Amino acid sequence: MATNNIGREIPDVYAEQFGTYGSEFENVKPYSAAAKTVCPRKPGESKLLDSIHDAIVKTGIKDGMTISFHHHFREGDYVMNMVLDEIARMGIKDISIAPSSIANVHEPLIDHIKNGVVTHITSSGLRDKLGAAISAGIMDEPVIIRSHGGRARAIERGDIHIDVAFLGAPCCDEYGNANGFEGPSACGSLGYALMDAKYADQVVLVTDNLVPYINTKISIPQSEVDYVVKVDAIGDPKGIAKGATRFTKNPKELIIAEYAAKVMMASPYFKPGFSFQTGTGGASLAVTRFLREGMIKKDVKASFALGGITNSMVELLDEGLVGAITDVQDFDTPSGASLARNATHLEIDASMYASPLSKGAMVNRLDMVILSALEIDTDFNVNVITGSDGVIRGASGGHCDAAAGSKMAIICAPLIRGRIPTVVDKVTTVVTPGSSIDVLVTEVGIAVNPARTDLIEAFKSLNVPQFTIEELRDRAYAIVGEPKPIEFGDKTVALIEYRDGTLIDAVRNCK
Amino acid sequence: MGRTGGRAPGIGVILSMELKQQAVAGTAESSDIMVTIDPVGGDAVEISLDSSVEKAFGDRIREVIAETLKNLGVTGVKVTAVDKGALDCTVQARTIAAVYRAAGTAGEFDWKEIDAWNA
Known part of the structure; x- marks a missing residue:
């Protein structure tokens, strides 16, 4: 067992792999940014696909790949469940997911973990029943908890390499110009999703609001997008704005x-x-x-x-x-x-x-x-x-x-x-x-x-x-x-990365 | 029937508080505890606790309930408690109220005795 600079115990195998936390800025130094594989488009090619199923087929998702999502729809997100359900149906296993965060609404993940569809998770957080299940030790590999800045760093440095990003896009044209602030599932800024769009090998925009070309308010540009899928709904507006705005009387x-x-x-x-x-x-x-x-x-x-x-x-x-x-x-x-x-x-x-x-x-x-x-x-x-x-x-x-x-x-x-x-x-x-x-x-x-x-x-x-x-x-x-x-058990269920990628703590299973 | 035990004379005036019936005190609200008392006869004291803070304070809550029953001289009782993060003072108060209700002694509280526990 290694001990980091603030006295937290980190299992050796992870201490070696990630490094242990030392101080706030000691790892802020020059590095080479991650690269991605690009499939360029020729004139006349369409990006529109009929279904999530087709997107999974076209992007060639197979066992062992890493896929990502954004959490801008918060408790109203439909996209992650929709994609993972289809991946499970198609019999694909051993998927790593790298969403910017996970909400209560993603409880179906528990079954995908138990069935071996999802084997690795990195996220900002875990809630409710999923958090409890992971704390109980249902995964073989610990979840890597990254801060929002830490996730950006991990993507920039190549610690997370995203094969395919499935990004809910509230307003999108057929060639992949998208923003988050218009349409029935508007969520506002797409700040976390912009990272995935920039660094993923393939980017699939999932929208319920296809607008005529060209969508003039562009947060994610067509030059970063491989496919566009139109579905009935990508999010529940009530869940998107859940719980944050009430002015307290407490x-x-x-x-x-x-x-x-x-x-x-x-x-x-x-x-x-x-x-x-x-x-x-x-x-x-x-x-x-x-x-x-x-x-x-x-x-x-x-x-x-x-x-x-x-x-x-x-x-x-x-x-x-x-x-x-x-x-x-x-x-x-x-x-x-x-x-x-x-x-x-x-x-x-x-x-x-x-x-x-x-x-x-x-x-x-x-x-x-x-x-x-x-x-x-x-x-x-x-x-x-x-x-x-x-x-x-x-x-x-x-x-x-x-x-x-x-x-x-x-x-x-x-x-x-x-x-x-x-x-x-x-x-x-x-x-x-x-x-x-x-x-x-x-x-x-x-x-x-x-x-x-x-x-x-x-x-x-x-x-x-x-x-x-x-x-x-x-x-x-x-x-x-x-x-x-x-009292904790001996199994490491989550690793807490500091923003620089070193481990500031580890979470053990609950007895 | 559960009975109050033989307390030394002079310590309190709760001399024969017989538990006659099932009784409840408290609510399932946050920071409260709902204590249900069942007279079961004999000398046993059985405490079954379901607490939202079991890991951090479960042992302490059982200890407070047991101490309170002991102070009241109550045995032959089964306590079922559902706790939502009550403080010690609340646990004690709800236990006392449930015991008094089970004994059917509504309105007759020996405050001097209860104060003496906390001295």
Whole structure:
């Protein structure tokens, strides 16, 4: 067993294959980008196919290949299940899947795994029953959990080589010019899918909205597309916008948001031209609202907002409070619509968003980011992937990317959730190293990373209760008691890659 | 019939709390626990727990229920508890309420005795 630089144990075989995590930027160095095999088109050739079945036949998918999908349809995605069901029907086995993430709606994957159709998975996250099944050990090979920037890096460097990408395209012409913000299944930005379109050997666009040539709003260009398949529906609009936009009335979330906005505005970064990312979830959305009030009052405008975009950020853009939105993914209908109508609302790919091996990701230009946590420990390490029972149920997302790139990473989390403490001695699984995290905001007050003496100084007169993180842990344990450590088995069920490709942690099976 | 055990005189005034019937206290809401008490006779105390936080706190919840029954001097009982992340104080309160209901002693609580446990 190898131990990485933050004390997490990594099985030797994987430590050798991936390397173990050392520090945030030590592997950011020159490399040769991955190449792909291209089948060029001659004049007169059609790309239109009648069915997913035909696309599988035409692209020549066979045992052992890697196929990919995007997760912009979130809980409303039909594409991954549709393609995998057909692959299974055709008797193809041993497929590696490399979707940008996996949702609850992809539960049918469990059967495909059990039947040997899918044998390797890389994803940002795993949810619900699939997460539980994988934690129970149904796969022989561990799932590789990659952040959004880490997936972009893995594709750019060739760690993931995609044979065929099946990309849901809400608006598409017959020659493969596509965007995500028009049509009945509009999802907004196609930021994650743009990576697959650029690097996969073959690209199949799956659409339910075929428009006359030429579709003039182009996110994925025809020059990257091999085939176009028209189906009845690629996504359920209700699932696409699920759960993200509701403004919280939860008093705990509201006070966390208020404290977080105060921290942002008291920091040295809150000045004209600042930049920020707030993400989704109750507290995050509320932060944007509190921040807005402060920006108006103090006449401080932001240069850009990054994300993971919600309507609350679009409102700031419409009011002229932020100069631009750089958008890799949309969480609700209004933000997708804004991408279509606002010239300063820019669609960016996952590499430009967050890849540590791009020539400069947006996260590098980020002043402040609001992030969440399932657990945070006294070293400020953050877990967003496993629950308190050790079962995989979350997603890495852009967490470690934004935390590493930004000047100030703020974790917003309640001290306890029900009986589960959020602030703990040692997180179950590390996704983001504590060295990237600067401030923890809870409903009882904040804790600043002691390494940030400059921030501790800056917050001296800040009107928010301040504690050490050990004091916050003690407060949590005083209410709920100290949790018993989880017992894991010996089987490695998931590997947690840091954004640079080294292993920051490994997840064992749950007993 | 389950009966309260022979507690030393002077410690409390719950002298003969006979468990007469099945009784329930609590809800299946988040942060609550639903405790069902069944009188089974004899000296046994059987606790069956289904908890959303079993791995982290299951043992502790069983301990709190057992301690509370002991403090009440109750034996010959089967406890079925469905927990949704209740804190210790809630586990204790629901157990006490269920026992009192099972004993049919509605309204007559010995607060002094209960306070003494937590002193």
